[in-house]
Amino acid sequence: MDMHPQGGSVSLTSSGMMGQYGGMGEQEPSEQRKQEIGDILQQIMTITDQSLDEAQARKHTLNCHRMKPALFSVLCEIKEKTVLSIRNTQEEEPPDPQLMRLDNMLIAEGVAGPEKGGGSSAAANATAAASGGQPDSAIEHSDYRAKLTQIRQIYHTELEKYEQACNEFTTHVVNLLREQSRTRPIAPKEIERMVGIIRKKFAAIEMQLKQSTCEAVMILRSRFLDARRKRRNFSKQATEILNEYFYSHLSNPYPSEEAKEELARKCGITVSQVSNWFGNKRIRYKKNIGKAQEEANLYAAKTAAAAAQHGGHTEGPGAAGYNMPTSTAGMQQGGMYMNLNGDNYQSGDASVNQLRHVSQAGYSSPDSQHSSNAGMYDHQLD
């Protein structure tokens, strides 16, 4: 490595700090150079001890020193050798599974994904709203959506801020390092590494943001979408319709998909609500046939009344609204659950008798009904 000493005159004298060398022109060249180099190194070593202004000035003078390129290349060479050992420590690491989870969830919740209202839960509400039913749930849902949008906005602005800050900081650091690379041997790779570190730090912050966003969404969900918390009973009408269907299909109270849709439409609820309702109904009916029988008879009476077109004295409440087409309405009670329990009639208090009476009034063959009832309860005893 040759050092291209430029010209004989030392340019450092312009700086006050270098004043001490003002008069050294007389010395023997090699001696002089050695001393100069030693001195420069000394200055570099102590540069951090100085005040900013001082250091700045000295850096400048050092930069302009005729020996600088030579020294710099030496340092670079040394550095190149030593840095390589640090180089290959951290390489490509697999994406953090937790981060992926968070990402997935945010996308699923419509927070991180493409800008679009509603997301997954919009469909459910659409069906409910389309049927003109629950203004309540619609309101709650729009409330939920508003909050979700809010969260999304916060999330995005924060994300943007982070990105901006990250870029700003990165460029700042890069500039700084570039600037320093004039006095200090800094390989581009080092800068790269620095950028990587910065990015990683910001990624960590971003992950925290994602995490807290997830939490917020979860809380929001539990507050708004957990219907158990804000349960509304179905409207009287809806319950009537559902009961009517249930008791008129008691032998097979499993509405098909189409039937469920129809019921959902009529009741202003969702299909899954219909499914829930039937699930609950079946199990609860089975659990308590004795009491439910009242209802069964009641609805049977209603349908019967409707079927018989007896305008007369059927005192069933709301007997008006139904038009059960099938004449088998009264027979349905022989259905699936009848063989589960023997004591169905012993709650047979007045109401049951009364209902029986009602059905008698409406039916031509009360006896057959009774016998069929008796028959279906026979099985369960074993």
Place this chain on the structure above:
DNA sequence: TCATATGATTGTGG
């Protein structure tokens, strides 16, 4: 305020 009713969810099994 309590007991009961009721819609929804969770866990299990086919």
Place this chain on the structure above:
DNA sequence: CCACAATCATATGA
């Protein structure tokens, strides 16, 4: 995925 059973959490009426 569906039905069932148990359970939760609220709604409702006395």
